Amino acid sequence: MDGSWPLMRDHVIRWSECDLYGHVNHAAYLTIFEDMRIAHWEALTGLPISPTRPGPVVAQIEAKYHRAAGFGEKVVLGSRVVSFRRTSFIHDYAMWRDGVACCTGRAICVVTRNDTGEKVPLWPDLRAAMLAEGAVAEG
Amino acid sequence: MDGSWPLMRDHVIRWSECDLYGHVNHAAYLTIFEDMRIAHWEALTGLPISPTRPGPVVAQIEAKYHRAAGFGEKVVLGSRVVSFRRTSFIHDYAMWRDGVACCTGRAICVVTRNDTGEKVPLWPDLRAAMLAEGAVAEG
Amino acid sequence: MDGSWPLMRDHVIRWSECDLYGHVNHAAYLTIFEDMRIAHWEALTGLPISPTRPGPVVAQIEAKYHRAAGFGEKVVLGSRVVSFRRTSFIHDYAMWRDGVACCTGRAICVVTRNDTGEKVPLWPDLRAAMLAEGAVAEG
């Protein structure tokens, strides 16, 4: 739980997130992080995500599974924008139990128009909001 | 579709794999690749995956989304073991449409006893099966 | 496996379909049946399902869980149109293992324009295709 995580949220592991092994399935973490990405984006832009507005599309994602989490466990989720460039940003995610990371993730998100697939430059207010949260401008 | 992919399979994009954007959701690829990991593991070991036998646990995964795939599209899936060490292996995945990659993935899998969480060394027959498919022994 | 099932398909239970209890999750059956509904609709109409064409929307669904199915098991899926009215039809689903039903389902599907939500009367060719498969016209 090192560093600053502008968005944090409590979560209780759902039945549907667990698989035969009795733990959160590796793919379920990505859906959990997706909720954080959307909530964070809406907080940064002040607008709901919508297919009719430019939004973040995941171009690349990486997840590291540090320790298993089980059904019903109380965990904390966090996300932060690490850095951004002209049309993309790096978004970090984490899930902790008792302050210890179960899973950490990093996505490269490209801001995209859903109808045309065109990349959209981060607008000044969005860049300012990211900077205010501690993100680094790299382009 | 470069190189050799010992396991390949046809797939048609399912309704349940697509999201509001009309494309395969980024997390759905991981579940599609999970099917390949399991099928490939079963082919390599000659035994079904079971919670009562050592099996591959994903310690880390990475996915790159090259182009969107849409509902009903016919795609090809592939997986290959790139390399292995004493208790782990690197597993690559890909989905192609018309020979062009939509998504590629790479997992570090640790062979684990599900009951104790203990790492299990890859046994000689398994190493031999991986070598026979072109994987590189790195430990 | 009583009666006639115009659409039948083999299926192997996926890891992602099973939950902590080690069996197919009750909701996963609905997604499996969804694949049958879509494939069956496409066979009956001769056209792919698309958000831009009228398609079947589930207005009501019922599932009965007769016996559990487990990971890796080989099962058979079936669907049939039981009857139809002016804008709707009753669609039955089943999953069998060794000829014995694990789960049966019944949906009332309304043919709907996705953009307006308007109900669309079943067209003559569609009614004829359903009749040819043994469905009963009730309106």
Next chain:
Amino acid sequence: MDGSWPLMRDHVIRWSECDLYGHVNHAAYLTIFEDMRIAHWEALTGLPISPTRPGPVVAQIEAKYHRAAGFGEKVVLGSRVVSFRRTSFIHDYAMWRDGVACCTGRAICVVTRNDTGEKVPLWPDLRAAMLAEGAVAEG
């Protein structure tokens, strides 16, 4: 929102719950209701759901889709035990938006030992807790 719903919970429709049509997928409601079933069961029994304790297994479920719900919408979820017999109970679910039902569901749940599949009679405290919430004893 007629009648009494002992368990109610706010919910915001998640991206992962919506499909290509832009609405909550019909199967996703069952997973949402599953969360209610588990939470309600835990409240009634005072114990977490666990594969090592008798728990509710869905023997039959029915869902009616009254109106579509879309991504990001704020809804309310409710569940109530309608009635119970020796080893089973009827569990009702609903999702409302602005006080109007989007989806209602009804499950017949059988209390079952997961290891043996044996049915377990509802114990006196559990029956009392259900009665206290307004459920009707039918056996």
